[in-house]
Amino acid sequence: MKRLAAVSNSTRALGLGLIFLVTVASAQNGGTLRFCLRTEPKTFDPLKVEDEASVTIRYLTGGVLVRMNRQTQALEPELAVSWKVSKDTKQITFKLRTGLSFSDGTPFSAEDVAYTVQRLMDPELHSPTGDAFRSGPGSVQTKIVSPAEIIITFPAPVAGLDRQFDQVAIVSAHSPKKETAVLGPFTVAEYKPGASVLLKRNPYYWKADAKGQKLPYLDSIQLDIQPNRDIELLRFRKGEIDLINSLDSDNFDKLAGSTPQLVHDAGPSLDSEQLWFNQVARAPLPPYKKAWFRSTVFRRAVSEAINRADLSRVVFRGHAQPAAGPFSPANKFWFNANLKPQPYAPDAALKALAAEGFLMQGGKLKDKEGNEVVFSLVTNSGSKPRERMATMIQEDLEKIGMKVNVVTLDFPSLIERITQTFDYEAILLGLTNVGLDPNEEMNVWLSSSENHQWNPQQKSPETEWEAEIDRLMRAQASSSDPKKRKESFDRVQQIVAEQAPFIFLVNKNALSAVSPSVHGANPVVLVPQTYWNAEQLSLK
Amino acid sequence: MSIWRRVGCVVLLLVVGVSLAASWLAPAGYAKQYRESPGAPPSREHWLGTDEIGRDRFARVVYGTRISLLLAPAAALVSTLMAAFMGGLAGYLGGTWERLAMAATDVFLSLPWLFLLITVRALLPLNVSPILSVLVTFCMLGLLGWTAAARVLCATAGSLRSADFIRQARASGMSERRLFWIHVFPNLKPVLFAQFWISIPTFILSEANLGILGLGVAEPMPSWGGLLKELEGLVSLREEPWKFVPLLLLVVVVTSFQVMLSDQQEVNA
Numbered sequence: 001m002k003r004l005a006a007v008s009n010s011t012r013a014l015g016l017g018l019i020f021l022v023t024v025a026s027a028q029n030g031g032t033l034r035f036c037l038r039t040e041p042k043t044f045d046p047l048k049v050e051d052e053a054s055v056t057i058r059y060l061t062g063g064v065l066v067r068m069n070r071q072t073q074a075l076e077p078e079l080a081v082s083w084k085v086s087k088d089t090k091q092i093t094f095k096l097r098t099g100l101s102f103s104d105g106t107p108f109s110a111e112d113v114a115y116t117v118q119r120l121m122d123p124e125l126h127s128p129t130g131d132a133f134r135s136g137p138g139s140v141q142t143k144i145v146s147p148a149e150i151i152i153t154f155p156a157p158v159a160g161l162d163r164q165f166d167q168v169a170i171v172s173a174h175s176p177k178k179e180t181a182v183l184g185p186f187t188v189a190e191y192k193p194g195a196s197v198l199l200k201r202n203p204y205y206w207k208a209d210a211k212g213q214k215l216p217y218l219d220s221i222q223l224d225i226q227p228n229r230d231i232e233l234l235r236f237r238k239g240e241i242d243l244i245n246s247l248d249s250d251n252f253d254k255l256a257g258s259t260p261q262l263v264h265d266a267g268p269s270l271d272s273e274q275l276w277f278n279q280v281a282r283a284p285l286p287p288y289k290k291a292w293f294r295s296t297v298f299r300r301a302v303s304e305a306i307n308r309a310d311l312s313r314v315v316f317r318g319h320a321q322p323a324a325g326p327f328s329p330a331n332k333f334w335f336n337a338n339l340k341p342q343p344y345a346p347d348a349a350l351k352a353l354a355a356e357g358f359l360m361q362g363g364k365l366k367d368k369e370g371n372e373v374v375f376s377l378v379t380n381s382g383s384k385p386r387e388r389m390a391t392m393i394q395e396d397l398e399k400i401g402m403k404v405n406v407v408t409l410d411f412p413s414l415i416e417r418i419t420q421t422f423d424y425e426a427i428l429l430g431l432t433n434v435g436l437d438p439n440e441e442m443n444v445w446l447s448s449s450e451n452h453q454w455n456p457q458q459k460s461p462e463t464e465w466e467a468e469i470d471r472l473m474r475a476q477a478s479s480s481d482p483k484k485r486k487e488s489f490d491r492v493q494q495i496v497a498e499q500a501p502f503i504f505l506v507n508k509n510a511l512s513a514v515s516p517s518v519h520g521a522n523p524v525v526l527v528p529q530t531y532w533n534a535e536q537l538s539l540k
Numbered sequence: 541m542s543i544w545r546r547v548g549c550v551v552l553l554l555v556v557g558v559s560l561a562a563s564w565l566a567p568a569g570y571a572k573q574y575r576e577s578p579g580a581p582p583s584r585e586h587w588l589g590t591d592e593i594g595r596d597r598f599a600r601v602v603y604g605t606r607i608s609l610l611l612a613p614a615a616a617l618v619s620t621l622m623a624a625f626m627g628g629l630a631g632y633l634g635g636t637w638e639r640l641a642m643a644a645t646d647v648f649l650s651l652p653w654l655f656l657l658i659t660v661r662a663l664l665p666l667n668v669s670p671i672l673s674v675l676v677t678f679c680m681l682g683l684l685g686w687t688a689a690a691r692v693l694c695a696t697a698g699s700l701r702s703a704d705f706i707r708q709a710r711a712s713g714m715s716e717r718r719l720f721w722i723h724v725f726p727n728l729k730p731v732l733f734a735q736f737w738i739s740i741p742t743f744i745l746s747e748a749n750l751g752i753l754g755l756g757v758a759e760p761m762p763s764w765g766g767l768l769k770e771l772e773g774l775v776s777l778r779e780e781p782w783k784f785v786p787l788l789l790l791v792v793v794v795t796s797f798q799v800m801l802s803d804q805q806e807v808n809a
Contacts, residue, residue, distance in 0.1 A: 376666040406759040
């Protein structure tokens with residue numbers, strides 16, 4: 001009897017186990033995913049979004065006409081079932097899904113798209129997202145063909161027109177809740193300033209999985225505002241948060257040491273670290289220094305004397321790759337594969353400098369007028385990787401007789417020097433690239449632009465190569481042929497590599513951490529690395 | 541001399557001795573990057589391991605100690621001399637001089653110190669060599685750190701001014717200059733010494749604060765502030781305990797100074 005009872009008990013236990021397993025399997029629905037925002041979101045209006053935290057909320061709540069798949073980098077239909085761009089890239093026609101509603105139940109139609117586009121392009125709104133569409137003077141025209149079809153005509157050609165709509169979250173023309181009525185998988189339910197933002201499942205979200213189950217799987221997402229990365233890491237270790245979207249290499253290795261299964265290195269990201277010299281004619285620098293900085297031979301020699309492999313291996317603990325140019329290999333279409341990172345060649349650098357009249361005397365490099373080559377390299381204080389890179393560059397350049405004084409400044413002082421006073425010699429900073437299209441970098445490459453950092457706001461290009469970059473950037477922006485655009489931008493990348501106005505150093509890898517309790521996560525290099533498929537994430 | 545003062549003295553002498561022998565103890569220097577072994581744990585080659593870019597941590601600690609221990613007293617001397625000039629003279633002369641000097645002291649005391657240091661440091665020319673950055677940092681500390689001492693000295697000099705023996709000397713026809721050097725200055729000396737010693741640990745800590753903010757001594761020159769930056773993000777004592785050596789040294793040195801000072805104050809009392 002006892003034996004029988006024992007069997008009976010174990011059978012019951014097995015039965016309970018099966019019920020538990022079934023419960024776990026069906027628990028794909030529900031649960032709260034938790035992760036951190038590094039700053040306070042500045043706005044919940046998707047058209048005014050500029051900062052990283054607001055971009056995160058827009059991505060999770062906003063419904064867009066087309067979405068770039070962060071894994072394949074291909075454009076996929078969302079609220080639009082199809083779209084067509086005119087040959088002159090001024091006009092785009094969207095055919096829309098029908099029967100959809102905003103999170104408050106207001107029906108969605110072409111009127112909402114027209115309202116969104118008109119508001120986006122309203123100069124009074126100063127929409128940073130709208131800037132990408134402003135390629136010429138004039139106003140945007142919207143023509144509603146039917147509730148499910150709309151034609152949008154811009155006054156001037158917009159390069160990569162369809163891809164730009166990945167950032168445009170549609171807002172409702174009729175909902176009394178205005179921008180808080182959304183078409184994305186989640187909706188903002190609660191905001192505690194300085195503490196957290198709670199997103200809840202949008203009950204009207206239109207997507208379903210292959211089995212017909214409504215998405216998203218999660219009930220809610222809790223976004224805790226936490227600027228300190230070390231505390232974020234501690235909380236992840238304690239299981240208080242489920243993922244870290246962008247880890248630095250120090251924390252990545254700390255975590256990898258104890259729990260390697262939680263960390264993901266998705267390879268080179270779009271971000272780059274670079275150094276540039278001040279080439280501004282009116283900068284308060286001695287003329288002989290301006291002559292060095294405007295010399296291609298000098299800039300290239302500096303580039304050759306920097307050991308990028310060491311920077312990647314030592315500063316980023318191997319979680320970075322030597323950079324070849326403005327775009328990293330992560331940008332599958334636009335990266336110029338013919339470019340290779342500058343190899344470390346201090347001897348070649350010295351030879352080139354000697355040909356230019358520089359002379360090494362007693363371990364010090366002097367120009368032909370006898371001026372010792374000494375310059376300051378400024379970076380922002382608080383960035384450990386940049387401070388370390390600057391110190392390593394200091395030692396690398398000492399080998400070719402250049403004396404570098406490393407200076408760290410707080411970010412506002414640094415930006416003031418770059419954009420207002422031009423009182424600096426060399427800067428070490430990084431570029432965070434969110435978009436893939438070179439059109440989004442027009443403000444960096446055009447010589448007339450404010451963000452043409454090494455010599456901004458030129459009335460006319462001061463060098464032949466900058467004139468050529470201007471011409472090529474405008475050519476690619478006005479063409480609808482991807483092949484021709486690629487040819488133009490490949491040449492831009494080649495000129496930048498040859499002239500070295502920016503000395504590209506490394507591309508950091510996209511590092512993230514995901515708890516094993518998160519099901520369906522597949523970290524990628526593009527932002528947002530870990531939750532790009534948030535609607536398909538679930539908690540085990 | 542109490543036992544604690546003796547211990548403090550021995551510790552300080554030991555630390556100063558080691559820091560002066562830096563070039564003998566760490567002949568490769570503080571800037572050499574062993575790039576093949578960044579972030580290495582302690583070993584026979586690197587007694588305290590290497591930092592994140594492969595520099596020998598022991599070399600950086602002993603050279604950094606030398607910089608902090610040589611220049612903090614220099615900054616303390618500058619600040620004490622300024623305090624003596626402003627506070628001592630104002631207290632002794634009294635009247636309008638005293639009011640003006642104390643108003644200036646009040647203004648300086650009400651300034652947010654750290655922000656002022658950050659602003660002054662940011663206004664300096666960028667192209668400053670590491671050695672010059674060390675001098676600039678400690679000069680700044682010296683020039684801005686005289687105020688508290690000036691108040692003490694002003695009060696002491698003020699009480700001396702009205703002391704009977706000073707009145708008697710003045711009544712007997714002694715010149716003011718002679719009076720100052722013969723009677724006032726010798727009586728101010730203990731206070732000046734005390735202020736000098738008090739300022740040293742304060743400046744050591746101030747440099748450490750500036751270094752943590754990246755505004756102190758420039759790379760590759762080491763200082764305690766710069767070395768303490770390594771502790772940012774360290775979440776556990778067990779993780780890499782050897783990284784705490786600069787902090788331990790700072791605590792030991794500052795405590796030694798405090799022990800000596802408190803003992804001196806007891807003697808004076």
